[in-house]
Amino acid sequence: MNCGECVYGCTDVVLRTTLQKFGVEVTYADTTNLESVEAAIKENTKLIYFESLTNPTMELTDIAAISKLAHEKGILVAVDNTFTPPPEVYPLKEGADIVLHSCTKYINGHGDVISGAIIGSTELITPIRKGVTSKICGTTPSPFNSFLLLRGLQTMELCMARHCENGMAFATLG
Structure with a gap:
């Protein structure tokens, strides 16, 4: 598995400790540099994982270029x-095959739900849904948490527009 050098701290812990217990080898690369990603690919690489916008450094990765490679x-x-x-x-x-979201952040938008989502083709998602880890981790949200997520989705587009406006205003300060 290849992974971006900059990932959320808890993700990094899972990659460096938990997955290694299952024999998963993780190679890190600077995903903002396509040559670095290509150089990190090994014969046994099955997956490239990265954040579209990294946490916490806010580096942007070219999803289409990495997907093509x-x-x-x-x-x-x-x-x-x-x-x-x-x-x-x-x-x-x-071109990505699987997308992950922490719904706790922008999708919910209110900070009152701990939730996540994995999106992809049926072929890729079905083994995840049927796997033992999803049964242990509890992938079915409660009705109330589902309500809270739906409430957040109602204003998400407006909130994201405001986030972008504020970010641009901050980025262009003098």
Whole structure:
């Protein structure tokens, strides 16, 4: 597995400790540099994982370029799109195979739900749904948490527009 050098701290812990217990080898690369990603690919690489906009350094990765490179080599691409959810970025349209979201952040928008989502083709998602880890981790939200997520989705587009306006205003300060 290849992974971006900059990922959310808890993700990094899972990659460096938990997955290694299951024999998963993780190679890190600067995903903002396509040559670095290509150089990190090994014969046993099955997946390239990165964040579309990294946490905490806010580096942007070219999803389409990495997806093209990966698919030429028969490698899947998984993108954590937590910081750039729709309507901002659509990784599946850019060629990614799997998209992950922490719904706790922008999708919920109110900070009162702990939830996540994995999006992809039926072929890729079914084994995840049927796997023992999803049964242990509890992938079915309660009705109330589902209500809270739906409430957040009602204003998500407006909130994301305001986030973008504020970000641009801050970025262009003098």
